[in-house]
Amino acid sequence: MSRLPVSVSRHAIALITGLCGLAMLVPAAAQTAAWPTRPVRLRVAFPAGGLADVMARSVQQQFGEALGQPLVIENRGGAGGNVAGTEVARNGGDGHTFLITTSTTELVNPSMFARMPFDPQKDLQPWPCSPTASSS
Template identity: 40%
Template sequence: MKSIAARAIQASASALFLAFFGVSALAQAPSASGYPTKPIRLVVPFTPGGSTDVLARAIGQELTKAWGQSVVVENLPGAGGAIGADKVAKAAPDGYTLLMGHIGTLAVNPSLYPRLPYNPVKDFAPVAWVARVPNVLVVHPSVPARNVKELVALAKSRPGQLNYGSGGNGSAANLATEFLKLQTGTSLVHIPYRGTAPAVTDLMAGQIQLMFTGLPALVAPLKGGQLRALAVSSPQRLE
């Protein structure tokens, strides 16, 4: 059996690749015709303000218009998304409790935690592939690096002095950055947060220096010049 460390390294490599495939919407299979006939709960297993939350709220608004029934977004964060995912897994299988799935809840968690309270394959029925969401490597504008090569050189000249944030231990952003460290031989200090939004807030304030996270959570600070993007995990550049 692989050690936790080995599985974490493997998962971090997958996180960079799978983040390109983005966020999927998963749900319990509907059982009645004429669906939906009452309001629907869309569970986001992370804190408000992150990429998954931003997408879920946009989708919820459009589904509300299309279905004529309210789609209520409910944030149930904790344990890397496991709390929210487990809540949906144990809900009535009637299609009225949906999960905004994510690489963390569906792929990373099973690789890191052998005793999850839910089975990502058996407990959910896929409904739609919503979006491809690449991870973006961003830094605070005060960081004197304009590209990844310069960032790596800076990190090597200041080992253990640059802090990076993530939405929590074991998150896709955490594993992506750890993979970057392994590939480049750099020493960066991990500062885990309870969600992406507070990490981005501290990054904009200069409390941390860099982070990987999904693009939807970064659009406003990038356009406003509060953050600088250095790289993206997709094969193509983002315009």
């Protein structure tokens, strides 16, 4: 029985965690008729065609139908997640833009990069998810 490389497994777990956070939005959206009022954007911090992109696109149609708005996937790979993180930090405060990335963006990058284009602790709000999380 073959095992996935450790890096693929970590990326898969991180992406699934992010998508779980998005899944928690669906019941909230059903309760609040005012949201979403326009397409919801998922900025994926990895290139198109990779595992994160494939997993995000695998739920695109179902989430879009549940939300009543299109779910737009935008790939912004580069700089360990800083490219996508910067765009979300600067333009994502609209409540309709979400970042799909690994914890590296907020935990490791501030130590690796002398000057970060944004402060992950202040500019991003993590949305943790676990299998036992409840949306009620």
